Amino acid sequence: MAEFSGLTRAAARELCERVLALSKSEGCQVNVNSSANGNTRYARNEVTTTGDTDNATVMVSSRFGKRAASVGTNLLDDAGLARAVETSERLAKLAPENPELMPLLPAQVYTDVPAFSEATANLDAVRRADAVRSASSESNRAGLMAAGLVHRVAGAQAVANSAGLFGYHASTTIVHTVTVRSPDGKGSGWAGTAHNDWGRATPATQLATRAVRKAHGTRASTPLDPGKYTVVLEPTAAGNLVSLLAFALNARQADEGRSFFSKRGGGNKIGEKVVDERVTILSDPQDPDLLTAPFTGEGQPVGRTLWIENGVLKSLAYDRFWAEKQGVKPTPFAGGYRLQGSGAAPSLEELIKGVERGLLVTRFWYIRGVDQRTLLYTGITRDGVFLIERGEVSRAVNNFRFNESPIAMLNNLVAVGRPERVSSSESGDVGGPAVVVPPLVVKDFSFTSVSEAV
Amino acid sequence: MDRRDFVQTAAGVVALSSLKLKLPQADPSIKDLCMRALATAKSAGASYADIRVARTRSQAVNTREQQITNLSDGETYGFGIRVLAQGAWGFAASRDLTPAEIDRVARLAVTQAKANRRALRRPVQLAPTPPVKDGRWRSPIETDPFEISIEEKVALLLRANAEALKVSGARFVTSSLAFVRDQKTYASTDDIFTVQDVYRCFPQMNITAVDTSRGLFENRISAEVAPMGLGWEWVLKSDLPGNAPRWAEEAVQKLTAKSVEPGKYDLILEPHHLFLTIHESIAHPTELDRALGFEANYAGTSFLAPPENVLNKVRYGPEFMNIQGDRSQPGSLSACGWDDDGVAPETYLIIKNGIVVDYQTTRDQVAWLTPITGRKTSHGTCYAESWADVQFQRMPNVSLLPGERDLKVDDLIAATDNGIYIVGRGSYSIDQQRYNFQFGGQVFYEVKGGKITGMLKDVAYQSRTPDFWNAMDMIGGKSSYLMNGTFTDGKGQPGQVNAVSHGTPPARFKGINVINTGQGMNRG
Numbered sequence: 001m002a003e004f005s006g007l008t009r010a011a012a013r014e015l016c017e018r019v020l021a022l023s024k025s026e027g028c029q030v031n032v033n034s035s036a037n038g039n040t041r042y043a044r045n046e047v048t049t050t051g052d053t054d055n056a057t058v059m060v061s062s063r064f065g066k067r068a069a070s071v072g073t074n075l076l077d078d079a080g081l082a083r084a085v086e087t088s089e090r091l092a093k094l095a096p097e098n099p100e101l102m103p104l105l106p107a108q109v110y111t112d113v114p115a116f117s118e119a120t121a122n123l124d125a126v127r128r129a130d131a132v133r134s135a136s137s138e139s140n141r142a143g144l145m146a147a148g149l150v151h152r153v154a155g156a157q158a159v160a161n162s163a164g165l166f167g168y169h170a171s172t173t174i175v176h177t178v179t180v181r182s183p184d185g186k187g188s189g190w191a192g193t194a195h196n197d198w199g200r201a202t203p204a205t206q207l208a209t210r211a212v213r214k215a216h217g218t219r220a221s222t223p224l225d226p227g228k229y230t231v232v233l234e235p236t237a238a239g240n241l242v243s244l245l246a247f248a249l250n251a252r253q254a255d256e257g258r259s260f261f262s263k264r265g266g267g268n269k270i271g272e273k274v275v276d277e278r279v280t281i282l283s284d285p286q287d288p289d290l291l292t293a294p295f296t297g298e299g300q301p302v303g304r305t306l307w308i309e310n311g312v313l314k315s316l317a318y319d320r321f322w323a324e325k326q327g328v329k330p331t332p333f334a335g336g337y338r339l340q341g342s343g344a345a346p347s348l349e350e351l352i353k354g355v356e357r358g359l360l361v362t363r364f365w366y367i368r369g370v371d372q373r374t375l376l377y378t379g380i381t382r383d384g385v386f387l388i389e390r391g392e393v394s395r396a397v398n399n400f401r402f403n404e405s406p407i408a409m410l411n412n413l414v415a416v417g418r419p420e421r422v423s424s425s426e427s428g429d430v431g432g433p434a435v436v437v438p439p440l441v442v443k444d445f446s447f448t449s450v451s452e453a454v
Numbered sequence: 455m456d457r458r459d460f461v462q463t464a465a466g467v468v469a470l471s472s473l474k475l476k477l478p479q480a481d482p483s484i485k486d487l488c489m490r491a492l493a494t495a496k497s498a499g500a501s502y503a504d505i506r507v508a509r510t511r512s513q514a515v516n517t518r519e520q521q522i523t524n525l526s527d528g529e530t531y532g533f534g535i536r537v538l539a540q541g542a543w544g545f546a547a548s549r550d551l552t553p554a555e556i557d558r559v560a561r562l563a564v565t566q567a568k569a570n571r572r573a574l575r576r577p578v579q580l581a582p583t584p585p586v587k588d589g590r591w592r593s594p595i596e597t598d599p600f601e602i603s604i605e606e607k608v609a610l611l612l613r614a615n616a617e618a619l620k621v622s623g624a625r626f627v628t629s630s631l632a633f634v635r636d637q638k639t640y641a642s643t644d645d646i647f648t649v650q651d652v653y654r655c656f657p658q659m660n661i662t663a664v665d666t667s668r669g670l671f672e673n674r675i676s677a678e679v680a681p682m683g684l685g686w687e688w689v690l691k692s693d694l695p696g697n698a699p700r701w702a703e704e705a706v707q708k709l710t711a712k713s714v715e716p717g718k719y720d721l722i723l724e725p726h727h728l729f730l731t732i733h734e735s736i737a738h739p740t741e742l743d744r745a746l747g748f749e750a751n752y753a754g755t756s757f758l759a760p761p762e763n764v765l766n767k768v769r770y771g772p773e774f775m776n777i778q779g780d781r782s783q784p785g786s787l788s789a790c791g792w793d794d795d796g797v798a799p800e801t802y803l804i805i806k807n808g809i810v811v812d813y814q815t816t817r818d819q820v821a822w823l824t825p826i827t828g829r830k831t832s833h834g835t836c837y838a839e840s841w842a843d844v845q846f847q848r849m850p851n852v853s854l855l856p857g858e859r860d861l862k863v864d865d866l867i868a869a870t871d872n873g874i875y876i877v878g879r880g881s882y883s884i885d886q887q888r889y890n891f892q893f894g895g896q897v898f899y900e901v902k903g904g905k906i907t908g909m910l911k912d913v914a915y916q917s918r919t920p921d922f923w924n925a926m927d928m929i930g931g932k933s934s935y936l937m938n939g940t941f942t943d944g945k946g947q948p949g950q951v952n953a954v955s956h957g958t959p960p961a962r963f964k965g966i967n968v969i970n971t972g973q974g975m976n977r978g
Contacts, residue, residue: 051844071528125570373670
């Protein structure tokens with residue numbers, strides 16, 4: 001086991017108890033986060049920078065009636081903790097009342113989520129450098145240049161409060177992403193993998209091989225006009241866009257009339273069909289490919305939640321205040337999600353075979369909101385767009401800017417493939433939710449201009 | 455306060471520079487730990503080492519309508535040791551500031567560097583930099599924001615919210631204040647020791663107008679209020695309560711504004727909008743690490759590559775276009791005395807008379823450019839988000855210098871026959887080589903025959919960086935120059951954020967492609 005990979009359950013509990021013992025407020029909540037964060041970067045087929053950081057932080061939230069304030073610190077000696085508790089109490093007394101402040105939750109029962117992998121925790125600088133060497137050698141042999149990141153976090157989070165609640169969750173995450181480019185700048189390919197378990201992540205050589213193949217392919221890219229195309233979105237590309245919808249599943253925004261999920265005239269769209277009936281989106285901490293925390297920051301248990309089932313909006317995320325106000329059960333959105341289709345789940349290759357003419361997209365980038373009313377987003381394709389003709393990839397083409405809504409996209413669905421865990425955050429590091437998505441075939445996807453970038 | 459008054463107020467604050475600054479003190483025990491770290495790293499085999507000991511305090515106050523939604527204070531303390539051994543970098547960090555942990559972490563960094571040797575091809579070369587025996591620097595703040603009571607902060611925000619909600623049609627409002635103080639001690643084996651005390655603050659509002667019957671809503675953010683490297687005085691100057699009614703009125707007006715007809719327009723972009731276009735389409739592509747491929751996996755590369763085909767050859771824009779890199783403009787977010795390489799940053803031109811003449815550099819990058827430029831020292835653009843992160847190249851303030859004639863935005867509007875005047879930042883997206891971009895804004899005005907004729911909405915412009923900057927044909931003068939900036943610019947893997955300012959006058963761009971982003975929302 002690595003030297004430090006987050007606080008143990010006993011150490012986290014002891015830390016929480018030390019804080020709670022110092023508290024003089026009417027209610028106190030403690031959140032502990034601890035992690036060993038290790039990363040190795042590479043570029044131009046060699047290691048560049050690297051880092052190993054151990055840290056542990058405590059957030060103390062104190063309350064007096066409806067007044068509350070939080071103070072965070074990583075100074076965990078007695079003096080540091082005492083100062084954090086005192087400051088949070090002083091600030092809380094000065095704060096105006098927050099009418100939306102909910103009472104502390106009493107003790108809860110959480111299911112254990114086996115999200116900690118020893119193999120991931122043990123990925124030290126030497127093992128990371130070995131992974132870098134494997135990936136770089138692959139690219140170097142092909143006469144190309146690889147740049148990437150091997151990033152692992154091993155850690156634990158805990159929540160406790162003065163009403164007797166305690167939750168603990170240990171986890172590891174590993175992400176390896178690599179971009180392979182041709183030295184003349186004409187070709188670029190990408191591949192990535194993410195999981196809790198290094199043993200279930202794609203091996204470095206295999207990852208690099210995939211990126212090398214794409215980089216080679218895109219060197220001879222030919223121009224193609226913007227317009228509406230049928231697209232085959234690789235799982236990462238699908239994840240890039242579906243996440244935008246997942247984050248918009250907020251009940252209050254909808255009820256207040258400022259969301260796609262707002263109903264004209266008031267209320268929200270729960271119960272309405274919002275996307276193609278083959279689409280189901282759900283969260284489940286126990287999903288072996290998600291393995292997310294079984295509780296929220298305030299200790300609310302997170303269970304299996306169906307957000308969209310067979311195209312119908314089943315749930316929106318309700319925090320405790322809004323749930324009480326609306327007379328419904330609180331529904332937290334936390335950790336991650338899975339999108340799955342109904343029926344057969346073909347592979348990416350099988351999906352491509354079914355397309356007469358379309359574009360295969362590796363991933364999207366620099367995605368930013370344009371219009372919240374329609375969930376319209378803009379962004380760019382990168383690291384491989386390929387023309388599909390008569391069921392086969394015929395040639396690489398230029399990159400495009402898109403202006404598209406994930407809602408429109410999931411209404412224009414042609415086919416849904418086999419879901420897999422992806423690295424879907426643009427930053428290609430450990431940050432972001434756990435995402436399991438399939439490759440998707442979508443018609444009338446809107447590319448609005450050409451990007452010359454490679 | 456109307457726009458012109460606001461502009462003058464902001465310019466007045468930017469000009470401050472004559473304050474008597476209280477310089478930070480060096481803590482002898484921290485200095486001892488720094489020296490210990492360097493000695494341990496050396497004895498473990500490092501050819502070079504540096505250490506940053508940082509204590510960062512942050513505070514956030516968030517409200518919506520007439521209630522508080524978050525009041526939080528945070529402190530993080532720790533150190534990061536960076537070493538070169540056998541030509542490879544190593545970096546390790548810890549929150550436990552004890553002699554034993556300093557030794558462990560220093561040795562870990564060296565072990566790591568040695569492990570990295572196996573995947574290294576070109577040993578790192580570090581550019582020389584002069585010693586700094588005892589450097590001290592502090593942000594030019596007048597009032598420490600952490601000394602201001604929470605009651606005063608909350609009261610200011612709730613007053614601003616109340617002012618916004620007095621406007622009929624304004625339904626929701628959020629507002630916030632964010633403060634950061636970085637106390638940073640740096641030491642390196644190149645005989646450098648500095649202590650710096652850096653402040654940043656960011657007052658913000660967002661007002662939402664809703665038309666439930668038509669299923670429409672519009673936001674107006676406080677885009678003219680910049681994040682700055684200043685103290686509480688900046689919050690007062692920003693005057694959220696005084697500006698809130700105008701922002702709220704504009705949010706309401708946007709509900710019924712005319713949806714733009716797509717096509718080519720002359721765009722007049724004022725500084726609180728144009729700064730972001732500069733950030734994305736000039737500041738990022740002139741980062742040397744991007745041009746060389748070091749950031750290919752996330753932030754991307756640059757169309758300004760390879761450097762030998764770019765420097766003194768590529769025309770970026772018209773003759774009157776001059777782009778400056780600096781970390782010295784008073785109140786700017788990037789300002790500091792020394793960067794995280796221990797280098798005193800320079801003020802220099804990146805684009806001169808429209809031609810690219812330089813990149814942003816750090817000590818470990820200079821050798822890549824020396825054969826082309828002959829230059830042997832860094833410009834001082836090295837930065838790490840915190841003690842826990844390894845430092846690398848981050849942009850300085852990158853600014854468009856004002857034109858010779860002292861034109862103002864009204865002069866640009868008066869000279870425009872068929873255009874759109876864009877105020878404030880909106881949505882933004884650009885490709886990974888910084889060619890193709892799309893920008894929205896906060897408020898859009900139709901300009902016909904030299905006059906503003908009404909408000910527009912659903913506006914975004916798409917262009918290609920060289921086409922766009924070469925279409926710039928008018929630029930404001932000195933008195934119209936303003937700074938805005940970003941509090942959280944992302945780069946690097948794992949991602950790190952950086953705060954940076956960009957100064958610019960207003961400018962006009964001829965015949966830029968405008969699209970309608972409304973997707974039929976306004977016809978239903």
